[in-house]
Amino acid sequence: MKSLEVKLRSLRAEGRKALVPYFVAGATPDWTRHVEAAVLGGADVIEIGVPFSDPMMDGVVIQEAALRSLERGTTLESICQELESLETAIPLLAMTYYNIFLHYGLSRAAGRLRESGITGAIVPDLSLEESDEWCAACDEHDVATVFLVAPSTPASRVREVARRSQGFVYASARMAVTGAASDEGEGARVVASLREVSDVPVYVGIGISTPTQAAVAASFSDGVIVGSALVKIILEGGTPSDVEAFVRSFREAIL
Amino acid sequence: MSERDHVMGVPDERGRFGDFGGRFVPEALMPACLELEEAFRSAWSDVTFVAEYHLVLRQFAGRPTPVTPLPRLSERLGISLFAKREDLAHTGSHKINNVIGQTLLTKRMGKPRVIAETGAGQHGVATATAAARLGLSCTVFMGEVDTKRQELNVFRMELLGATVVPVTSGSRTLKDAVNEAMREWVTCVADTHYCLGSVMGPHPFPWMVREFQSIIGIEAAAQLDELGVGTPDVVVACVGGGSNAAGVFAGFANSDARLIGVEAAGGAAVRSGSPGVLHGMRSLLLQDEFGQIEEAHSISAGLDYPGIGPEHAYLAATNRAEYYAIGDEDVLSALSLLSESEGIIPALETAHAVAWIVKEVGGLVPRGSSVLLNLSGRGDKDVAQVRALLRGEA
Numbered sequence A: 001m002k003s004l005e006v007k008l009r010s011l012r013a014e015g016r017k018a019l020v021p022y023f024v025a026g027a028t029p030d031w032t033r034h035v036e037a038a039v040l041g042g043a044d045v046i047e048i049g050v051p052f053s054d055p056m057m058d059g060v061v062i063q064e065a066a067l068r069s070l071e072r073g074t075t076l077e078s079i080c081q082e083l084e085s086l087e088t089a090i091p092l093l094a095m096t097y098y099n100i101f102l103h104y105g106l107s108r109a110a111g112r113l114r115e116s117g118i119t120g121a122i123v124p125d126l127s128l129e130e131s132d133e134w135c136a137a138c139d140e141h142d143v144a145t146v147f148l149v150a151p152s153t154p155a156s157r158v159r160e161v162a163r164r165s166q167g168f169v170y171a172s173a174r175m176a177v178t179g180a181a182s183d184e185g186e187g188a189r190v191v192a193s194l195r196e197v198s199d200v201p202v203y204v205g206i207g208i209s210t211p212t213q214a215a216v217a218a219s220f221s222d223g224v225i226v227g228s229a230l231v232k233i234i235l236e237g238g239t240p241s242d243v244e245a246f247v248r249s250f251r252e253a254i255l
Numbered sequence B: 001m002s003e004r005d006h007v008m009g010v011p012d013e014r015g016r017f018g019d020f021g022g023r024f025v026p027e028a029l030m031p032a033c034l035e036l037e038e039a040f041r042s043a044w045s046d047v048t049f050v051a052e053y054h055l056v057l058r059q060f061a062g063r064p065t066p067v068t069p070l071p072r073l074s075e076r077l078g079i080s081l082f083a084k085r086e087d088l089a090h091t092g093s094h095k096i097n098n099v100i101g102q103t104l105l106t107k108r109m110g111k112p113r114v115i116a117e118t119g120a121g122q123h124g125v126a127t128a129t130a131a132a133r134l135g136l137s138c139t140v141f142m143g144e145v146d147t148k149r150q151e152l153n154v155f156r157m158e159l160l161g162a163t164v165v166p167v168t169s170g171s172r173t174l175k176d177a178v179n180e181a182m183r184e185w186v187t188c189v190a191d192t193h194y195c196l197g198s199v200m201g202p203h204p205f206p207w208m209v210r211e212f213q214s215i216i217g218i219e220a221a222a223q224l225d226e227l228g229v230g231t232p233d234v235v236v237a238c239v240g241g242g243s244n245a246a247g248v249f250a251g252f253a254n255s256d257a258r259l260i261g262v263e264a265a266g267g268a269a270v271r272s273g274s275p276g277v278l279h280g281m282r283s284l285l286l287q288d289e290f291g292q293i294e295e296a297h298s299i300s301a302g303l304d305y306p307g308i309g310p311e312h313a314y315l316a317a318t319n320r321a322e323y324y325a326i327g328d329e330d331v332l333s334a335l336s337l338l339s340e341s342e343g344i345i346p347a348l349e350t351a352h353a354v355a356w357i358v359k360e361v362g363g364l365v366p367r368g369s370s371v372l373l374n375l376s377g378r379g380d381k382d383v384a385q386v387r388a389l390l391r392g393e394a
Helices: A003-013 A031-040 A060-071 A076-084 A098-104 A106-115 A132-140 A155-164 A187-195 A211-220 A228-235 A240-254 B027-044 B047-059 B071-077 B095-108 B122-134 B144-149 B151-159 B174-188 B205-213 B215-226 B243-250 B310-317 B328-342 B348-360 B379-390
Strands: A018-024 A046-049 A092-095 A118-122 A144-146 A169-172 A202-205 A223-226 B067-069 B080-085 B113-118 B137-143 B163-167 B192-194 B234-239 B258-264 B274-278 B281-285 B321-326 B370-375
Touching (some): A003 A018, A003 A118, A031 A046, A076 A098, A132 A144, A228 A240, B113 B122, B113 B174, B122 B151, B137 B151, B144 B151, B144 B163, B151 B379, B205 B310, B215 B243, B328 B379
Parallel strands (some): A118 A144, A202 A223, B113 B192, B234 B258
């Protein structure tokens, strides 16, 4: 079992719902300070977005942050270097599009992630059917590959995703790209479909923007992922203490 | 010809043409891609569906389009030049062939709505046209830059009852329109078909779109036979994503004809690109050393795409087709030449193919060769831009 899986299963065994804030690496010069602030605020896992020019699964907020980051010259390599000086014991995940890893070299990329303290990866445009080479590279380097389940995923595929996903399954709460939504979504149904076939931890994301929404999602899952709502604060000039307060408000809601 | 028997056949079960193609999409879209593949396989082997597709092409789209000998230009260049007249198809380009296939399929799948991306506006207009004809609701995503370059096409789509959404992300051109259409598709996949306009995207699109466009090459081969030309020495088509080229190549892939794809120099994925993954496919892409996609730059919005369909990447890798690039500077003179010598104003996209022929006569195209030009679209949409360029105003 990979390091990430061991950690996340023990987190669940302790009865703690995982809180997973998402950051776009390099969106601001002090982005690693934001990550540290999120840890202080009570994050259990950090998802680190590596910017890509054509983020097909992302809404306007994360697109904007990715663009800013790319304009600052951010690369996978620069992110890994900055993470090496980050002092935190909680798991880090990388989230990016396949072309970034493909271009860096799959095995080299997985190795570089692990070296900089990243133990898992989410690649939203990498379908199960195309993932063998990437998963093999991750296996060489103790990096867990996290797959998504969407409301549209049929039962047969839910079973396969649950079998292949390592650490947790990312349950998409709605048929949408990343970004705030006010409706309740279909998270409960998606999580239930996973529970039927697997005991893998299930985290809910896509459209969770308030502590109340997070509390509801946490009540039927093992964790929640908060992305655009947090990235928006940073785009608007939020300080590390703003980030800490934001994350803490979610922490308190899902305890 | 045995070694060429399978050229431009069915891709493998993962949707691969050699190393290219596949299906790189978010899980949310996977069921739709699988459903589409099944629907297309079933429809394309159903004689009733195929007959309806041909009937609509004949009664509504003006097929078959003729092959026109171009005697004055032939004489001037010292070759035998023929044009497959996709400019005469309804809406003014080959794009209608694909959208009639896909919109009929949309009806067959029971979906009431289509979305599409468009660059120059030709695919958007064609989709809006077919949607109107079949009673489907239609939304078209178009880069904001292109909505300005092709203002009249925006109005055409609106006249046809479609909603045009200007895309303001990224480079605000075709690639961003594709991104936005994909994002939209995630939210409405249950009742909406994404009517992709070229031989690109995730499986089964590259294969399906080529099949719907193969009517071009199949007709042309028969028409050249009737004209006593037989197999031409060279078949030339412009390439953005590559749908008109794939369509005409399909009629000649298993012959001895040389197949030539002409890219815009500022969007030459085969000449200047490298393998990567974008828009659901593994293909050749313009990208930087970190895998960030670069913007294409061309005089023609329809060729402003930083990638190429995966089957073209495969045809290039296996040397079955050759790809060359033509710069903006050669395009206007080629457009004028064809207009003046043959009475046909081609689209700026098509003018790239004309320019390549003019440039390569006596070189890659020996004098005396028989050459088929796929005249993929008419130039009406471009005349305002061409006027400005020729007068030095743009």
